[in-house]
Amino acid sequence: MKVVAGTLNAKFIHTNLAIRYLKAYAAPEFEIEIAEYTINDPVFNIASDLFAKKPDVIGFSCYIWNIEETVKVIQILRKILPDAVIILGGPEVSYDVVYWLKRLPEINFIVIGEGEATFKELLERLTGGRATSDVMGIGFMANGKPVINPIRPKIDLRKTPSPFRFPEDKPNLSKRVTYIETSRGCPFSCQFCLSSIEVGVRYFNREKIKEDIRYLMENGAKTIKFVDRTFNISRSYAMEMFQFLINEHVPGTVFQFEITGDIMRPEVIEFLNENAPKGLFRFEIGVQSTNDATNELVKRRQNFEKLTRTVTMVKEGGKIVQHLDLIAGLPEEDYSSFRKTFNDVFALKPEELQLGFLKMLRGTGLRLSAKQFGYTYMDHAPYEILGNHVIDFNDILKIKQVEDVLEKYWNHHRMDNAVEYIVSACFETPFDFFQQFGTYWDEQGWARIGHQLEDLFLRLQQFLREEDVPGRTIAEGLMKYNYLRNIRYKPRKQWWERTLSKEEKSHVYEAVLNDPELAGSTFSKLQLKQRDLYKHTILEPFPFSLRDYIQYGEIVEEHSVALVYFDPANGKSAFFPIEKLPEKTALKGF
Numbered sequence: 001m002k003v004v005a006g007t008l009n010a011k012f013i014h015t016n017l018a019i020r021y022l023k024a025y026a027a028p029e030f031e032i033e034i035a036e037y038t039i040n041d042p043v044f045n046i047a048s049d050l051f052a053k054k055p056d057v058i059g060f061s062c063y064i065w066n067i068e069e070t071v072k073v074i075q076i077l078r079k080i081l082p083d084a085v086i087i088l089g090g091p092e093v094s095y096d097v098v099y100w101l102k103r104l105p106e107i108n109f110i111v112i113g114e115g116e117a118t119f120k121e122l123l124e125r126l127t128g129g130r131a132t133s134d135v136m137g138i139g140f141m142a143n144g145k146p147v148i149n150p151i152r153p154k155i156d157l158r159k160t161p162s163p164f165r166f167p168e169d170k171p172n173l174s175k176r177v178t179y180i181e182t183s184r185g186c187p188f189s190c191q192f193c194l195s196s197i198e199v200g201v202r203y204f205n206r207e208k209i210k211e212d213i214r215y216l217m218e219n220g221a222k223t224i225k226f227v228d229r230t231f232n233i234s235r236s237y238a239m240e241m242f243q244f245l246i247n248e249h250v251p252g253t254v255f256q257f258e259i260t261g262d263i264m265r266p267e268v269i270e271f272l273n274e275n276a277p278k279g280l281f282r283f284e285i286g287v288q289s290t291n292d293a294t295n296e297l298v299k300r301r302q303n304f305e306k307l308t309r310t311v312t313m314v315k316e317g318g319k320i321v322q323h324l325d326l327i328a329g330l331p332e333e334d335y336s337s338f339r340k341t342f343n344d345v346f347a348l349k350p351e352e353l354q355l356g357f358l359k360m361l362r363g364t365g366l367r368l369s370a371k372q373f374g375y376t377y378m379d380h381a382p383y384e385i386l387g388n389h390v391i392d393f394n395d396i397l398k399i400k401q402v403e404d405v406l407e408k409y410w411n412h413h414r415m416d417n418a419v420e421y422i423v424s425a426c427f428e429t430p431f432d433f434f435q436q437f438g439t440y441w442d443e444q445g446w447a448r449i450g451h452q453l454e455d456l457f458l459r460l461q462q463f464l465r466e467e468d469v470p471g472r473t474i475a476e477g478l479m480k481y482n483y484l485r486n487i488r489y490k491p492r493k494q495w496w497e498r499t500l501s502k503e504e505k506s507h508v509y510e511a512v513l514n515d516p517e518l519a520g521s522t523f524s525k526l527q528l529k530q531r532d533l534y535k536h537t538i539l540e541p542f543p544f545s546l547r548d549y550i551q552y553g554e555i556v557e558e559h560s561v562a563l564v565y566f567d568p569a570n571g572k573s574a575f576f577p578i579e580k581l582p583e584k585t586a587l588k589g590f
Contacts, residue, residue: 001127004055006035007090008046008066008073015172017179017227018061018090018115020163025116027161030123034168039069047076055084057126059111059119062090064359064381071104078106085126089115091194092381095363097139101146110139112148114184117155157184158205164212174220179227182209182241186229188260189299190288191365192327192358195229196299203237210244217250224255231257232264239268246275256282261307269310273317281320285311288327289337290344297331298366304344311348324350328399329358331366331373334390338399339431346423346430352411355403357396358385401438402431404447408456409437414486415457418478421555422464426471437463454495457483461496474555477543481575484564488571490536500561505539511581512563519563519576526565537565547577 003026005019016036023032033053037046050058050073058077060070074086089111093100097110109132111118118137125132133142137152164178183203186195216224232238245255272281289295290304314320324345328338346353360367360375360383370377374389387393409419423430440463441447451459457479464472480496500508513533516524528536545556563576 001030001056001123002054003030003032003057003059003123004035004050004053005032005059005061006037006050007061008037008039008041008069010039010065012038013176015169015176015179016061017163017181019059020166020169021116021160022059022119023166024161024163026120026123030120030127034166039066043069043072043076046073047080050077051080055081057085057087057123059087059089062088062092064092064361064383067092067381074104074106085109087111087119087122089119092362095194095197095361097148098146099362101139101141105141108140112137112139113151114154116160118152154202157202158208160204162208162212162215164216170219173216174222177223177225178216178221179225180209180212180216181227182206182231182237183228183233187233188230188301189365191298191300191369192330192361193229194361194363196365197363201230201233206237206240209241210248213245214248217248217253222253224253226255226257229258230260232259232268235265235268239271242268242272242276242281245280246277249277249280253280254282255280256284259283259285259310261285261287261310262303263306264310266309266313269313269317273313273319276319278319279321282323283314283320284323284325285350286325287341287345288325289330289333290341291330291333291337294330294333294337308348311350315349321352322350323352323354324348325354325356327356327358329385329388329391329396331388332390335395335398338391339429339435342402342431342434343429349420351413353406354411355399355406357400359383360385398435398439401442402434403438405438405441406434408451409434409460414453415460415479415482417482418460418475421471421478422469422475425555426464426469426475436467440467453483454493457495473543474557480540481542481546481549484538484540484573485575487573488566489568490538490566499541500539508539508561508578508581509533512578518581519578522574523563523565523576528565536568537563539563545577546575547579550575550577 005022007016007019009016019034019036023034026032035050035053037049058081060074062070077084077086086107087109088100088104088107093110094112097112100110101107109122111122115137118135121135122132122138125135132138132140133147134149136149139146139148141147164180181204183201185198185201186193187201189196213224249255285307287302287304287307288300295302311322311324314322326341326345333341342355358366360370360377362383367383376386376388377383378386385396387396409415423433427433427436437460441459444459446459460479461476463469464475469475476496483495484491512518513530516528539561541559541561543557543559545558546560546562548554548556561578563578565574565576567574
């Protein structure tokens, strides 16, 4: 019997852990072939590839991001493989089984919840030609009516086989994200999250997990993401794993964790700040809202003061990148309240701030109580909200404008110095900048076109000028500083207006060639010849003292000029403020 376990990932770099668990658990009795695609692959191509495999049984792992495309594939498969047994599993189909059975007459079974043992038993029954109607943990149609069998007891995670030892996965380990779990379940009851449905937390065998991580690193895995819902729920366990990863990591490997910020002890952070190599760990912390009433309504216990302490300590340590999450549209979080939530969290200056929108996931408490809060939402996945009785669709659209520019201008770190100045000196709050710029961006039609790096600088410059934003001159100078600091080679084309004439530049270069100390002792030590000076540097004025800004982080509003050197050996730029020029080379306005 030919068995295929497939899924449609959001991107090629993603991997599906669930189907690998199915494959490992079913062995050695069954040899399951894994088939992964992406939601961007043509449906016909996916169906054609699966048809070529000539499966007797096809299983699909289903989530909100892939269910609608998966449905299209299934509908084709049923027509071209009329005798194949089609089985669905995963969080998207586990919590509204009757709906999916009625909607998809093409499928044979739905595996509900934890699927390893259930899927294997189904295969055993199908192989032996035995009845499947009493298999625990499945749903199916019988005589035109949906049947849901009792849920199967949880498996012993300590005895599960490794899902990482398949030879076919080795070639791609360095190119894709590897997902790993050391526990299942969540101790919290957040009503918007599927993890709240499963009671209790169960752990895998620690030593087996460590062996898996060693294997993954030995075979080239670069990004390993732990999918535990709260990795640090057990302080002793988290400390043990952190110590193991610090001791045995392979340089170049990055580990990412979902952390509950307000329960992390200061001594744990101090340990990481002292011992973790920079860049080894990434923390994803769900804040969602700082509105206490909202958090209480969704049964989310959160101490924002302690969360702030955690994020601040981690940031001050400079070792760990932090990704903080917000959810717009939670109960009683209106536009004004969300503005405050955004500003509260942005003040922590996380490396990444993810602005998401509430999704009414099947099976969650919030979906069941949607009418209480006046929610309207999409009928199909991802079930994103359209509004409720305190936030309407117009407000949702406005916040989406914020999301767009936040991603481009903060999370991608193209111009951090400029944005930090703009949000603190040019607008009342950070949210107001992102909202006004996001609205302007949308009105210009830029959301519908692509952008080169230079375009992003030009678009922000246009906004600052057309909206006559106070402090825009300093902001533009910082944008130029960020641009020159982050590019690797001398730019052939500049997005800003040239402010020095060729004659002025020639005078300055001549002065620097005669006396390199004009650009400082560090520059003088480079001992650049005339050819290299012209080939690898540019001369640029700034509307503030570049020396004070570089040394002290202070904005002193006075004109300055600097040589920017692009080192061809390492692809990095260096700024050399020119302290004083001979009188004959004085520049206009300087």
